[in-house]
Amino acid sequence: MINYPPTKLLFTHRLQVRWSDMDKYGRVNHALYFTYMEQAETAWLESLGINLSAKESPVTAKANCAYHLPIFAPMTLIIQIYAGQIGRSSLSLFHTIYAEQEKELIYAQGHTVIVWVNHQIGKSIPLPEKIRQFVELRHD
Numbered sequence: 001m002i003n004y005p006p007t008k009l010l011f012t013h014r015l016q017v018r019w020s021d022m023d024k025y026g027r028v029n030h031a032l033y034f035t036y037m038e039q040a041e042t043a044w045l046e047s048l049g050i051n052l053s054a055k056e057s058p059v060t061a062k063a064n065c066a067y068h069l070p071i072f073a074p075m076t077l078i079i080q081i082y083a084g085q086i087g088r089s090s091l092s093l094f095h096t097i098y099a100e101q102e103k104e105l106i107y108a109q110g111h112t113v114i115v116w117v118n119h120q121i122g123k124s125i126p127l128p129e130k131i132r133q134f135v136e137l138r139h140d
Contacts, residue, residue, distance in 0.1 A: 008138040010081045010093075011047065013040035014100065017075040028071040034063055037095045037110045040079040048130050056125060058114035061090065065110040076100040077107070083135045089124035090115045091135065 015036055023029040038060070045052060052058075071077065078100050084092030095110040118125045 008083060010083050010135065010138055011040065011044035013043045013079045013081070015039060015077045015079060017071060017073040017077060019073045021071075022073050026072070028073070030065075030067060033065050033067065033071075033097065033108050033110065036077065036079060036097065037063070037065070037112060040081055040095065041093065041112070041114065044081055045131070048134055050128055050130060055120055056116065056118045058091075059117045060112055061115045062113040063110065065108055067108050069105060069107045071097075071099075071107055078103070083138060084111070084113075086127070086132065086135050089117075089126055091127060091131065 017028060021028045021032050041058070042052065045058070076099065078098050080096045082094040082096075084094055086092070091114050093112050093114065095108075095112070096106055097108040097110070098104075098106050115124050116127050117123065
């Protein structure tokens with residue numbers, strides 16, 4: 001299991017597992033767990049009204065996942081995002097993935113670090129103030 005620091009819930013995302021997500025072994029391929037976490041992060045940022053553009057957006061600087069149970073289709077997943085450490089241009093996020101039908105079973109836990117980048121200059125820039133305020137209001 002990933003050691004979660006004391007954090008507060010930022011966002012809950014509901015996601016339907018597609019039949020096309022299944023691999024030749026009849027389960028969701030491990031690489032898609034990262035896609036699911038990314039989809040949840042994008043939905044969270046969009047819910048804040050953050051404009052994800054070609055000019056500036058988050059870039060994943062680090063990602064890991066602890067796989068606890070295989071995911072199968074059809075399932076509805078719940079992905080919860082928690083805040084970790086916040087820096088000038090970076091934010092650490094922790095994810096818990098479970099099935100809507102079995103909330104007591106954790107299927108995976110993940111950790112990502114996103115860095116806000118201006119793609120035109122190719123450098124990190126400060127996190128948007130809207131993100132910083134939202135996280136700081138919810139962080140322990």
